[in-house]
Amino acid sequence: MIGFLVWLARVIGEQAAAECDPRATVGRRLAELEQALAAGLITEEECAARQDELLEQLVQS
Structure with missing residues (x-):
């Protein structure tokens, strides 16, 4: 039980750190877009537009 709690705390901490950075x-999200593009779920144009949005978010932060 304690091992599970330690694991859970680590996962929550990693997620919180990722959301703060x-x-x-x-x-x-860029990696997810690349996967969606490779799987044919989005077009190259959709991928490029979303990449631009994400990069703009990064510049603004």
């Missing part, structure tokens, strides 16, 4: 969040 805009670079990590943008990097994760």
Whole structure:
């Protein structure tokens, strides 16, 4: 039980750190876009537009 709580605390801490660091969040979302593009879920134009939005968010933060 204690091992689970330690693991859970670590996961929550990592998630909180990622959400506080805009670079990590943008990097994760960019990777998700690349995966969606590769899977044919979005077009190249959609991918490019979303990438531009994410990069703008990064510049503003």
